[in-house]
Amino acid sequence: MxxxxxxxxxxxxxxxxxxxxxxxxxxxxxxxxxxxxxxxxxxxxxxxxxxxxxxxxxxxxxxxxxxxxxxxxxxxxxxxxxxxxxxxxxxxxxxxxxxxxxxxxxxxxxxxxxxxxxxxxxxxxxxxxxxxxxxxxxxxxxxxxxxxxxxxxxxxxxxxxxxxxxxxxxxxxxxxxRERRPVRVIAGPQDDHFTSAGMADFLGSEYRISEQSDRMGYRLTGHAVAHSKGFNIVSDAISRGSIQIPGNGQPIIAMNDRQTTGGYPKIATVIRADLARLGQAKPGDRLRFEIVSVEKAESLWAGRQALLKQWLNQVRRAAQ
Known part of the structure; x- marks a missing residue:
């Protein structure tokens, strides 16, 4: 058998x-x-x-x-x-x-x-x-x-x-x-679709992951983010970590099973180094966001990959 x-x-x-x-x-x-x-x-x-x-x-x-x-x-x-x-x-x-x-x-x-x-x-x-x-x-x-x-x-x-x-x-x-620091993001690609007050609210507010969250995306509840050019754009690509702001101003973080295109402006994108941590978030958890540069995001990703490689090598040596 x-x-x-x-x-x-x-x-x-x-x-x-x-x-x-x-x-x-x-x-x-x-x-x-x-x-x-x-x-x-x-x-x-x-x-x-x-x-x-x-x-x-x-x-x-x-x-x-x-x-x-x-x-x-x-x-x-x-x-x-x-x-x-x-x-x-x-x-x-x-x-x-x-x-x-x-x-x-x-x-x-x-x-x-x-x-x-x-x-x-x-x-x-x-x-x-x-x-x-x-x-x-x-x-x-x-x-x-x-x-x-x-x-x-x-x-x-x-x-x-x-x-x-x-x-x-x-x-x-x-x-x-369990890390308490903010989730790090890169601004955009449509950050110019939001008022300066809206961007300040997004970065200065705490959001809660709602029960309407799954592998497709995390719906957040908290302070509404104000648009400056309306909430509809010509549909374009959505990556893992894209943060869309629909008409109600409540952020949605696209996750692994997301749709591949969408028509809401994206205020920011979660950096790759923080996606695994975000994957462990659950309904009821609270999030804040912090903007970093592309160069910083690349450095953080390289550091995370080096740490993971070190862990995996130690585990494999112990298994021999």
Missing amino acids: NNGFEVLSPGLYTSLQDLGRFGFEDRGVPTSGAMDEMSFAIANALVGNDEDQGALEFTLTGATLRLTGNQPCCLAVSGDMALSIDEQPVAPYQRLTLQPGSTLRITRTLSGARGYLAVAGGFKVQPVMGSVSTLMRAGLGGFSGRPLQKGDWLPLNGAASAPLTTGSKPEQRLMPQ
């Missing part, structure tokens, strides 16, 4: 993701992919996978999975998650071995919004447009183009059954830290 996970409980929103589906935005297909690519890459490194191997992404609550087949499975969970194997609590950020018939229960996030489950060798799924990432609105990728459902069976690649480890100590230094 082939190895796989039987889904006993799917959690709130559990989907298969990788680092994204690139090269199709001109045809209306967003990149999708892991909302927190740092935690995603760390989970894969812990089990010896390439950092872009498909893994399960959990939102607020996790799934309960039973291993079928006759071979053990090496896995790792990243993110600040509460989890257990056969009702015995275990810690995230370590390599774990799940035996056939055993149950992995990932109950909820303790902080942040998302966690990741990687298995050695990955899941046996056919890529769509070069990616296994799930885009639910289009029914693309993942397992039947949708989040997990109770009764699903998730096949594992053969390499996933290899007993790569007998256990490891949790990598506590990789645990996400």
